[in-house]
Amino acid sequence: xxxxxxxxxxxxxxxxxxxxxxxxxxxxxxxxxxxxxxxxxxxxxxxxxxxxxxxxxxxxxxxxxxxxxxxxxxxxxxxxxxxxxxxxxxxxxxxxxxxxxxxxxxxxxxxxxxxxxxxxxxxxxxxxxxxxxxxxxxxxxxxxxxxxxxxxxxxxxxxxxxxxxxxxxxxxxxxxxxxxxxxxxxxxxxxxxxxxxxxxxxxxxxxxxxxxxxxxx
Ligand code: DX5
Ligand code: ZN
Numbered sequence: 001x002x003x004x005x006x007x008x009x010x011x012x013x014x015x016x017x018x019x020x021x022x023x024x025x026x027x028x029x030x031x032x033x034x035x036x037x038x039x040x041x042x043x044x045x046x047x048x049x050x051x052x053x054x055x056x057x058x059x060x061x062x063x064x065x066x067x068x069x070x071x072x073x074x075x076x077x078x079x080x081x082x083x084x085x086x087x088x089x090x091x092x093x094x095x096x097x098x099x100x101x102x103x104x105x106x107x108x109x110x111x112x113x114x115x116x117x118x119x120x121x122x123x124x125x126x127x128x129x130x131x132x133x134x135x136x137x138x139x140x141x142x143x144x145x146x147x148x149x150x151x152x153x154x155x156x157x158x159x160x161x162x163x164x165x166x167x168x169x170x171x172x173x174x175x176x177x178x179x180x181x182x183x184x185x186x187x188x189x190x191x192x193x194x195x196x197x198x199x200x201x202x203x204x205x206x207x208x209x210x211x212x213x214x215x216x217x
Pocket of ligand 2: 007032033034065174194
C-alpha cells in the first residue's frame with residue numbers, strides 16, 4: 001500500500017481547518033506542505049505561521065517541502081512550527097550534508113528533493129543519511145502541472161540504488177500525480193504519492209485518497 005500525502009497547496013485556503021479535518025478522516029498517512037520563497041522557485045506560497053496553525057488541526061505526519069534558498073537558516077523555525085520531516089532541495093544546498101545533519105539533530109526526518117534535470121546519482125553520497133528522497137515529477141513552484149514522463153525512469157534508477165545497497169529510504173514523487181499514473185509510479189518504485197489537485201479538486205477527496213493508497217507493488 002502506498003503512503004498518500006495530500007498537498008495542502010491545492011486546498012481551499014479559506015477553509016483550511018475543514019480541509020485538514022477531511023485529511024484527518026481519510027486514509028492519507030502524511031500531509032504535504034509546500035513552502036516557496038519566490039527565489040528558488042518563481043512563486044510564493046505559505047510559511048511558518050500557517051504551518052503552526054495547520055499543525056494544530058492535523059493528526060497526520062507533516063512533511064514540509066522547502067522550495068527556498070539557504071533553508072538552513074529557517075529549519076529550526078519549521079521544527080518549532082511542528083514539522084515531522086523537512087525536505088530541502090539538492091539544487092538549493094551547497095552544504096547539503098550539513099543541512100541533513102541539522103534536520104536530524106533537531107529530531108525530524110531528513111529528506112532531499114531533486115528537480116527534473118538533476119540525475120538521481122547525484123544523491124549517491126547522501127542517500128544513506130536520508131529518510132526519504134523526493135523526486136520532482138514537475139518543475140517545482142506550481143500545483144496542477146503536467147507530469148513529466150521521464151520521471152518514471154528516475155524512480156526506477158533510484159529504486160535500484162536503494163535496493164542494491166539495502167537501504168531503508170522511501171521514494172516520494174511530487175507533481176502531476178493522478179489516479180491514472182499512480183500505479184505506474186508505484187510499479188517503478190515509489191512509496192509516497194504527493195497529490196494536490198488530484199485530491200482537493202476531486203468530487204470525493206477521501207475516495208480519491210483511497211484509490212491512490214491501494215496502488216501497491
Ligand atoms: C509543486 C509542489 C507540489 C504541488 C503538487 O512545486 O511541490 O507539492 O502541490 O501539486 P499537484 O499534485 O496538483 O501537481
Ligand atoms: Zn511539494
